[in-house]
Amino acid sequence: MTLKRFSQQEVVFAIFVVLFAAFALFLPGFATTQNMLTLLQNVAVLGILGLAMALVVIGRGIDISLIAALAVPPGLVLQMVQDGYSLPLSIAVALALALAFGLVNGWLIAYAEVPSLFATLATGLLLAGLGQASLFKLDVVQWSDGMKGFEHLGQGSVLGIPTPIIAFAAVCIVVALLLRNTRIGAYVYAIGDNPYGARVTGIPSRPIIVLQYVLAALIGCFAGFVLAASVNSMPTRIFNSTLIYDVILVVVLGGIGLSGGRGGVLNVIIGTLLIGTMLNGMTIMDISYSGQNLIKGMVLLAAVIADSFLNPRNEETAQQGDI
Amino acid sequence: MFNTKSRIAAFFVGAGLAACAAVPAFAQQGLDEPFQASFKKALEGKTIGYVPVAMNFDLTEGWFAGVKKELEPYGVKVVVRDPNWSTSAGAQALTTLISEKPAAIIVHNPDVQTYAKLMQRAEKEGIYIIQVNMGSVYRSAAFVGANWIEIGERNANAVIKACQGKSNKVAIVQGALSAATSAYTLKGVENVFAKHPEIKVVSSQAADWDAAKAKAITQTVLKQNPDLCGIVGFWDGMDIGTAAAVKEAGLTGKVFVATSGGGERKGACELVKSGAFDLDVSYDVPTQAADMAGMIKWLLSSGIKPSEAKGSIYTTLTDITKDNADSQTACWNLSDLKK
Numbered sequence: 294m295t296l297k298r299f300s301q302q303e304v305v306f307a308i309f310v311v312l313f314a315a316f317a318l319f320l321p322g323f324a325t326t327q328n329m330l331t332l333l334q335n336v337a338v339l340g341i342l343g344l345a346m347a348l349v350v351i352g353r354g355i356d357i358s359l360i361a362a363l364a365v366p367p368g369l370v371l372q373m374v375q376d377g378y379s380l381p382l383s384i385a386v387a388l389a390l391a392l393a394f395g396l397v398n399g400w401l402i403a404y405a406e407v408p409s410l411f412a413t414l415a416t417g418l419l420l421a422g423l424g425q426a427s428l429f430k431l432d433v434v435q436w437s438d439g440m441k442g443f444e445h446l447g448q449g450s451v452l453g454i455p456t457p458i459i460a461f462a463a464v465c466i467v468v469a470l471l472l473r474n475t476r477i478g479a480y481v482y483a484i485g486d487n488p489y490g491a492r493v494t495g496i497p498s499r500p501i502i503v504l505q506y507v508l509a510a511l512i513g514c515f516a517g518f519v520l521a522a523s524v525n526s527m528p529t530r531i532f533n534s535t536l537i538y539d540v541i542l543v544v545v546l547g548g549i550g551l552s553g554g555r556g557g558v559l560n561v562i563i564g565t566l567l568i569g570t571m572l573n574g575m576t577i578m579d580i581s582y583s584g585q586n587l588i589k590g591m592v593l594l595a596a597v598i599a600d601s602f603l604n605p606r607n608e609e610t611a612q613q614g615d616i
Numbered sequence: 617m618f619n620t621k622s623r624i625a626a627f628f629v630g631a632g633l634a635a636c637a638a639v640p641a642f643a644q645q646g647l648d649e650p651f652q653a654s655f656k657k658a659l660e661g662k663t664i665g666y667v668p669v670a671m672n673f674d675l676t677e678g679w680f681a682g683v684k685k686e687l688e689p690y691g692v693k694v695v696v697r698d699p700n701w702s703t704s705a706g707a708q709a710l711t712t713l714i715s716e717k718p719a720a721i722i723v724h725n726p727d728v729q730t731y732a733k734l735m736q737r738a739e740k741e742g743i744y745i746i747q748v749n750m751g752s753v754y755r756s757a758a759f760v761g762a763n764w765i766e767i768g769e770r771n772a773n774a775v776i777k778a779c780q781g782k783s784n785k786v787a788i789v790q791g792a793l794s795a796a797t798s799a800y801t802l803k804g805v806e807n808v809f810a811k812h813p814e815i816k817v818v819s820s821q822a823a824d825w826d827a828a829k830a831k832a833i834t835q836t837v838l839k840q841n842p843d844l845c846g847i848v849g850f851w852d853g854m855d856i857g858t859a860a861a862v863k864e865a866g867l868t869g870k871v872f873v874a875t876s877g878g879g880e881r882k883g884a885c886e887l888v889k890s891g892a893f894d895l896d897v898s899y900d901v902p903t904q905a906a907d908m909a910g911m912i913k914w915l916l917s918s919g920i921k922p923s924e925a926k927g928s929i930y931t932t933l934t935d936i937t938k939d940n941a942d943s944q945t946a947c948w949n950l951s952d953l954k955k
Contacts, residue, residue: 325839328839328840334835431672432670433827433853435886448860523831534824577836579819579821581822582821583793
């Protein structure tokens with residue numbers, strides 16, 4: 294019976310520890326400082342996106358349009374600079390676009406009361422389509438000389454720590470402070486736990502929901518900046534990839550239930566670390582792509598099964614519905 | 617004797633004078649070239665369908681612009697159906713196009729199998745099929761494109777050369793596993809490495825044509841093998857990430873990065889100049905477009921039946937290195953091609 298006290302977060306953390314220990318023991322070259330930094334750097338963008346998603350999921354929503362916010366505004370920066378505009382102006386326009394995008398998402402969900410899954414599915418397609426049709430000349434927006442200096446956000450390091458990791462840490466701190474130490478954070482949890490109850494008690498739930506999606510879009514845009522700076526281009530086709538599933542995976546695997554009201558930044562970090570460790574270890578072992586997918590699937594299944602054994606559904610959890 | 621000679625001379629002089637008089641007469645009347653009218657008639661008002669895997673990237677935009685530039689002056693309409701990376705949307709687009717009965721369809725296959733039956737049907741109905749860069753199992757009137765095996769071999773040979781006297785450790789960054797272009801290139805690389813047992817492939821992974829994934833893989837590999845001497849990448853659009861990882865590790869110039877692509881200036885020459893790539897094997901897109909347009913001109917004017925002709929135009933590959941990256945001809949600009 295004591296086993297029951299383990300939450301999914303702890304189960305995933307345990308799997309992470311076991312995997313990490315196994316790799317460290319049996320895989321030469323894994324447990325080095327340099328490799329740890331690489332591991333973190335490689336999942337930093339995924340982690341930042343996970344934080345944006347967590348913010349929304351805790352408030353009982355979901356943001357499928359996150360990858361559009363990652364691809365389009367930063368892509369616009371590269372395109373504008375390529376066309377001869379100054380870097381600060383381009384960044385300002387991109388942030389304004391991300392802000393407007395978040396407002397549209399939030400308005401649709403909070404005021405027009407469209408379910409978040411459908412609203413963000415549609416707006417994501419809209420933004421990606423807009424980018425492809427009228428903003429970008431090519432799918433991959435290339436770096437140009439005017440971007441000089443911007444690459445430090447994704448390359449290079451401060452005190453030996455690669456900047457994407459610092460970016461991830463910074464967003465972690467901001468989101469953690471927001472969720473734990475501000476009234477807004479408390480409201481987000483309240484809305485996620487019981488939206489109707491929250492409204493009855495006088496919480497301004499609609500503006501808070503709008504704020505969640507605006508923040509998610511801005512964080513997504515920031516992740517895009519890091520990604521673009523890191524690979525010296527913006528492959529806007531990333532919108533068509535399965536990245537959004539990885540983001541949801543990080544959040545859910547870390548133990549933030551899609552039913553809302555639970556979890557926090559720590560869960561995202563744990564989810565991100567597990568994915569990062571698996572990817573890094575399998576790359577070192579040079580496992581084939583199909584083999585990697587197989588192993589990834591098995592570890593995820595193990596996590597889900599372990600969770601449903603340790604935390605069987607009851608009246609309360611069953612009511613909260615999954616997607 | 618004398619008499620005969622002078623007669624002959626007189627004849628020639630007379631004939632010469634007559635010819636002189638006749639030439640201006642010819643010039644005034646002009647001479648009709650007997651074949652151009654039928655050529656123009658064969659092309660005038662025809663429609664060419666174009667089904668790429670997706671628009672909006674250098675290769676497919678370049679082909680479209682190049683083919684249009686060559687054929688539109690003859691009154692040929694080029695219509696594009698963009699399936700945006702969806703194979704089923706592409707099959708649907710092809711089916712609709714066939715019912716619209718264009719004179720020819722340019723097909724960029726997503727794989728070797730999916731469109732094969734459809735292309736066969738189109739040729740049965742009298743539509744020429746030109747396949748570009750990625751051939752399917754069905755041989756149609758023409759295939760225009762790169763020889764992926766050769767690309768793999770060239771890249772592998774360049775890496776081996778760069779590795780001489782070094783660690784002989786190399787990495788391979790493949791494209792997507794489902795793409796035959798990636799598998800063909802890998803075959804070429806394997807062909808070469810099989811002859812060089814001293815080469816040790818420390819990593820051979822698929823990065824899904826994704827620059828971020830390519831960077832992540834390369835970073836990990838470089839941390840494990842800092843003495844790596846070369847990397848064979850499968851597409852320059854993805855290997856921006858590979859090169860970024862090499863640069864971040866401070867190994868630019870020490871790790872030879874070989875890749876391939878369509879030779880667009882920003883994606884190829886600029887990156888070779890900056891030192892990101894040491895070799896970019898280019899299947900020059902404007903040449904491929906011109907080859908396709910040439911094929912279409914020939915097929916339409918020949919009146920040959922679609923199923924009767926089957927041939928290939930493999931693109932002559934160009935190595936883009938530091939030596940020629942500066943030249944005007946090594947790369948092309950999409951904006952110039954669209955003018």
